Structure formats: C-alpha cells, structure tokens
Amino acid sequence: MVWHSWIPTNLGEINIRFFGKSRDAEKNLRNVEISNNKFIAKKVDVSFISDTHFFLSKWMSPLVKTLVPAIENEIFGTVDIEIEERSSHFSGEVSLFYTEYFEANASFILEYTGKIKIDNITICPEKDILWKNFSGKDEFLDYLAQVIFIIIKTIVHGDNHHHQKIDTAIEVKRGEFDPFFILETMIRHIKRVEYDIKNMDRCHGRLKAQASIEELNGYRSYIKTFRTLFIENAKTAKDGLLFAKDPSILDNIIDSAKASIKKWTYATTYFPAFISIALVYVAISISGAILYVSLMGNNFKGLIDNDWTYYFLSLVLLTVLMASHIKCSILSWLFYKQYALFEYLYHLSALENPKRFQDKMIKFILKYYKPFFFLFVALLSHLILKNS
C-alpha cells in the first residue's frame, strides 16, 4: 500500500538546507546530524501529534495542566528520521516509537517538487486492540500515514507561517498521486477558513481574524505554485474544479473574507469611538472646572460641593471607559498567545454542569464578572459620595 501527498514549497523545489529549520522542527530536534546529502535526527519529540496538550506555552503550562483535562496514562511518541538526497529525489526512513509499547516504520520518497510517496508502513505489535477505536486496520493505517506525513512535513517544510499541526489543508490519499485531489482539499480549506473568519467572535477574534487573512495569503501562494507544478501541465481537466481553469477564484474568496473583517471592524469601532469621545469630553470638562475653580480661588458652593468627589467620580468613569476599551485587545492577545488557556475558558463557559471544584468556580467568575464589576463600581461611587 502506498500513500501520496504534497509538501508545500513556494520555491517549487525542496532544498535540504531548509530541513529542520522551521520553528516547529527546531524546538523538537535534539540529536541531529546534517551533512551535504544526509539529514539524520534521532528521538525527535512528536508529542504535538496528540491533541491532548495543544500549543502549551512553557510559562503557562503549570497553570494550564491543572485546568485542562488530560488523558490518564498517555504516552507521547518520538521519531527517528533519516533522509538522503539522491540525484533525482530524496529518500528516507521514518520510525515512530511509543516507548516499548508500539513501533511503526515507513519509507518515503520525496521528489524535488514536494510530491511525496509513503510506503511500506509496518507496525509492531500487530494487535487488534490497538485500532479498536478505528473502523479497521486500513483506517488506522490511513490515519498513521497522515500523522507520518505531518511529522515529515514539520521537518522538511522550511516555511513557517503557522503551526504544521493545524495545517489541515493537505490530506494524504491512498493510491496514485492525484493533483486534483490535493488542489481540491487546499481550496476547500481556504473556503472553511473564510467561513470561520465570518463567524469569529468580534471581540477576542480581532487579532486572530487579521492573522487568518495573512495565512490565507500564504495558502494562495502555495496553491499558485502547486498549480504551476502539477495542474497547468496536466493533460486532463476535471469538471467542477474552477480554480484549475481560473486562478482568480481564490482571490475572490480571500477578498470576501477581507470584506467581512473590514465590515465588522467599522461596526465595532464606530459606536464606541462616539461614546468615548463624548465621555472623555465630559471627564475633561469636570477636571477643567476643578482646575479652574482651584486656580481662581473661587468657591462655587452651589455648583460644586466637593472638588475631590468630582475628581474621584471622573476617575471611576475613565477607568470603566478604559476597561471597556482594552477588554477586547487583552482578550485578542490572550487568544493569540495563550491558546490552550483560552480554549479551556471557551469550552468551560458552554459546559452545563462542571464536575471539578475549580471548574465550577472559574465558570461562575466567567459568567458573572461583568455584573459584579459594575456592582463594584456602583459601590465605589456610593462610598465616594458618602465620604464627600
């Protein structure tokens, strides 16, 4: 059995000098030997192929580990990989280990154009219980081929505009190399991302939506290269694949996504900008009046009973205003940088009956932080007035 796919390359040519150079690959490589035509890496950490701890940042990991539910007794894999450059292609061997419990070996041929053929996947031990969560051994092997492809791509793919794990645009297909299948999966991915952009949260999704557009531009460049490499010279044209005929289809999808972002950026910034200008004007007027009264030495008893009361109240007003303004920026940043934590909070907010105590507490805070914040501001304002 063989599986085919494509490792993206903008240049249109895979180059050994970029092996292991991407950020994903570099942080997982420990034991590497690189010569003119050989790349050998041992015990590469491939825990990223499991979704259990997804994008865990180091300084956040102690906190996230206590919150995010983990699989008990999970074992993470390591990989030994050897790639040799030959006259017309690269050939390699990959071995995936889960300590002494499981081992999978495969060989692959990688052409300079990025076309990859994975074959001879052997597994040890061959026990039915290993793939009992799959429909059968064949499905398990397909899944394993996809995972092996992600591992090879992480090491070989020199570019770095997103995590290789989330690059679900290119699938591995059993059988012959089918450029139309790969093209179709990539275009569908672009369409899915566009759909997601249009449904993103307008507060914490701001930064993510803009970054997604840049990713789409990256995909577009790959697709253009792929088309030049495999489609333009293809003898057959498949019905329904509009992009094979007209590449501007992609531009249309990306423009549509960009338009959505622009639209909700206008919608979300127009009204707050109006309110903030009005409130800042009021706050500055109060401060100016206090300054004026102080400088002139007048004592407008009927107008202002206590200057400090007005000062503190305007301060509270400005704090509320600032909190409402920076909230979305902070959440956007948090989502962007601390994905695992945000993902936990995202799911917790929708969970009906949390079982763990810490989940219950955090869910309560998450749900009622806004009314409690304004209750606190009301009490603070009341105390300021009372003590004036």
Next chain:
Amino acid sequence: MALIDFIPIFYLVISVFYFISVYHRKYSLLRKKEAERYFSGSVVEMDDPGFYKSRNYTKGLSFAKEKKSGEYTFNKQAKICDTGILY
C-alpha cells in the same frame, strides 16, 4: 437630590441589566456538545465531521492505557483548528 447622586444608581442599573442578560444566556447545542467532549478527557473523537459543517479540525492521534482493559490503544482525535493563532 443632586444629579451626581444618581451615578451609583446608574452603575447599579447596568449591573442588573448585565446580570439578567448573562443569567439567561444560552449556548448552541453544538457548543455544549463540544464542551462536554472537551471535558471528557480531551479525547475528542471525530464521530460525525459533517455535524460541524465548515469548522476546521485537526487530526490528532493519542496513545493511552485504557482504564477498563489496561491495554494501550490509539485514539482518533479531532479538535477545532483555529487558524491565525500564534503558537
């Protein structure tokens, strides 16, 4: 009663308004189902990808010991793949 004395009441009204709105907040069935799956050990099996329509999913593979049998098995994983995030 001066106008300034209404400021705490104004904030209190906002607080009550938010309390009522969050108390009655409801999430879609899709999101509830996903949350349950997320908290059930983080092994998210992709049983029906069509259910999620166009959401992007990653394909993950975990290898863990089963509680009942004590045997190690592979689990299919699928997680919402958020594009556009820094890692």
